[in-house]
Amino acid sequence: MGRFRNKVVIVTGASSGIGEATALDFAKQGARLCVCGRNKERLIDAAKKCREAGAEVHEFIGDLAEFDNLELLINETVAKYGDIDVLINNAGVGDFKPIDQMEVDAYDKMFMANVRAPVFLSKYALPHLKKSKGCIVNVSSCSSLMASPHSVAYSMTKAALDHFTRGFSSECSAFGVRVNSVNPAVVATRFAAQLGIPEEQLQQVYEALKKAQPLGLLTSEQVSEAILYLCSSEMTTGITLPIDAGLIHSRKV
Template sequence: MSLAGKVVIVTGASSGIGATTAVEFAKQGSKVVLTGRNEANLKATEAACKAVNSEVELLLIIADVTTDAEKIIKTTIDKFGQLDVLVNNAGFGERGSILDIDVDQFDRVMNTNLRSVFLLTKYAAPHLVKTQGNIVNVSSITGLRAFAGLTVYCTSKAALDQFTRCIALDLAPKNVRVNAVNPGTIVTDFLKRVGLSEAEYAKFLEHSKTTHALGRVGAAKEVADAIIFLASDSSSFITGATLPIDGGRHAMCPR
């Protein structure tokens, strides 16, 4: 996949899709920068990367993407001298109807899911131009479809999709590609962090078998595999794409 030796930043690498993606880049022989807020979880990801490639070069950065974007890029360049791939995976969600939510929720979600991506992209872009690298943003099916009770989250991901397309056009003349993946329901702890109890989450996963055309939910590796593809030269003629990794959910019209 031509990713050996490439310097890759994965934000939100401490769990879920981010952790799995970091491991897949390690398998490819990339130099992987793991960023996240939870040091213990990042070290677990570090161990998982070393388990699949004992010689992998890793850099752990304990950081919050909402406040440390410049630090993440600078620390990466100071360590490796270049940047080839930026995976904007860190994400955050909260539930609530417009009748109940307040502006603080709007700011929290937008700061993590959109503003941080803008800042990381801005600081990374000059270095990606030098290497003719690329960006993969982790969006969501909620960027393509509307869901009640997730107004702010859906809006942030729809904005991220449009940001992906616009930045793809900005950077295309420099031969820097920008794409996004839009996962459907994937088995991670994300929805539990949004507020679902164990029982609610189990019920949701069972219901999701009926909302995805393939009749099942997805695994983090299935998203990571798509990210690896988009980051590699195998997708050299793809930019500005938002790729659903959702078992066909985006194509469904429930009756």
């Protein structure tokens, strides 16, 4: 019934977008899921889709910028299933302002959600991943690989996550645990809408980005394909895999 039959998979940020698509793909491959998100209604809807695909699903509703939720998420998963095979660190937040307009609270929240949460979820999951010879995939961004105005602080969080991927992979290889990242370009998800950008302006942004990404805007399903590939590739660890739709090497100087 699939490569991940009976594997225990945690997916954070699973209530929409990349996280929801990834959870559903694992469900179709026979995994047992713990899905995590902040929005109860959307998370329940995502879990329902996974159950309809045949998966056993546990829902964890909570904000991973709140430190106490990190160990709790791991403990609840182990209490439910007894093990962990895969951790997908997908949840994140963004605040796209130039540095001279950046507020400290928004800056701190980005680092708590985008860096601290993946680091400590990985720490708390590691004893279980050692037993299962499991893996971690961090969802980073192409923004970590280039400099752009209005996204300096966000890009810093993703650059930090990339370095964590490389460094932690070197610590985990001896245990048979693999750690990788996917670095997507712009994906058509609710992430941008959550930033409070008006719909008309958002569509203008998307049109401009389509020109910057010659292969077009990514879908969540296309990013999920890469995540499942990294979970399947038994000799791949420590890489940051750009899924850039041509963005990086098509930029005009």
